Amino acid sequence: MQVPKIKAYLALFPEWLATEEALAHLPLWETQQNWQTHFNVEARDLAEAYDLALDSKTNRRHYRRGGYDPKRAMLALMRWEPDFVRDAFRDLFSEDRQLEGRIQRFVFYVNELFNRFRDARPKDRTPSHNHDDDYNMVSLYLMGQYPELYAPYSTALLMLICVKLGAKEVPPAADFPRFSKLLRTLRKFLTDDKAVMAAYHETLREQDYKGESALLVWWFFKMVEAVDLPE
Secondary structure, eight states: OOHHHHHHHHHHHHHHTTSHHHHTTTHHHHHHHHHHHHOOTTOSSHHHHHHHHSOOSSOOTTTOBTTBOHHHHHHHHHHHOHHHHHHHHHHHTOTTSOHHHHHHHHHHHHHHHHHHHHHHOTTOOOOOOOOOSTTHHHHHHHHHHOTTTOOOOOHHHHHHHHHHTTOSOOOSSOOHHHHHHHHHHHHHHHHTOHHHHHHHHHHOOTTSOOSOOTHHHHHHHHHHHHOOOOO
């Protein structure tokens, strides 16, 4: 990453946070707070905890849009085989295990369980679980559980950030661990900038998560994605 490019974008960030484009992403902070408040992998009623945790009163497009509704499928699986799903989440949230393995296993477990669900209930019309979606849902779960470490993942966003911020190498394929490392690497640039932090805290709403959040860096990435530096 080229520090001059990072600093040039940082100078634009406080003003960008007030734009409609930026504000459209705020429901992620609301969901993050709801997850912190409601989700417990050991909850007696796992489906109810999940339903309350993965929510936003203002916009749900990060987990439901068009034909994309992974929450509906996950709720069906939790009500059908809660212990199996509970084990999958326990493994996903085990920070002492390698990240790449955890996220790949989780997607595999959900896919296998959903196939069994379909076989057991051939007349059921629950739509696809959609967890094989470039790790979008997996990253939302991790974002909720560990706000300071994770943010919504996108391979396209990772590649673009590497290009626009001058990384020496651009990943040729999905690389969730590298994305998470970038969130940590760039955090200090933002948290040390008083103008950025003032604008950030002013923009958050009452219902949004206020603790240390990797979403701050992700928001910065979304601005880099949307804005080109002047020549």
